[in-house]
Amino acid sequence: MTERKPWNVPFESWVERQIRLAQERGDFDNLEGAGKPLPHVDDADENWWVKRKLAAEGLSTEALLPPSLQLRREIERLPDSVADLPTEQAVRDVVADVNRRIAEYIRAPSQPVVPVHRVDVDAAVAAWRARGRTR
Template identity: 80%
Template sequence: MVGMTERKPWDVPFESWIERQIRLAQERGEFDNLPGAGKPIPHLGDDDELWWVKNKLRAEGLTTEALLPPSLQLRREVQRLPGTIADLPSEQSVRDAVADLNHRIADYLRAPSAPVVPVHRVDADAAVSEWRTRRPDRRI
């Protein structure tokens, strides 16, 4: 792509200059044998305007929840906490999970961002108590 580093002359309109650069590159064969040549652009006809966002999230192994503001993400984590801790093996692991969540809640509360949604710290003793009541009897 030798010509692409060339500067646009001041007296040539942008569109004409760009079209010329493309034409010269085509003549040099710089667009030959590119992947996807001659194929339709994926998702061009889709009705979903956010297809590229969804593809990026999928590629990164994330859910659409990653797009939520921090306050809503934390609130959802608090709501899902009983299910999250249900299979943890020990009381200490439950306390560690609650401590980690509370640490992130405290960080958010120090510098909240919009939208400000009330998020409260979780009582570790209450979480452990609920964990105990939901666990099947695992005495050995």
């Protein structure tokens, strides 16, 4: 199916022709799952296939959240994510990266608009130090 659609042929007609030719060649014969019901057809969740793909790839469904909520979650988890960093500079670098993405979001917010504020670098470093002493 590497053939390009001619400019003067309507798109729908070209696609239907490609399908018809493939059927005539038998490209759709003996496909895996032929004659079996489609999985998850009765699922109430319309995004079942997205969640299934993310699970198969070992990814979190958090990737489906809007950027504002992703940033909120990242800010909430920041103390845990910097806890094992070896140096103060590494903590400052991580917080600076988060703050950069927050600034980008603030400049061009997307829906839903959720208030997101920059992280205080010194407070994050202080929390990192205090957490390191308690271990």
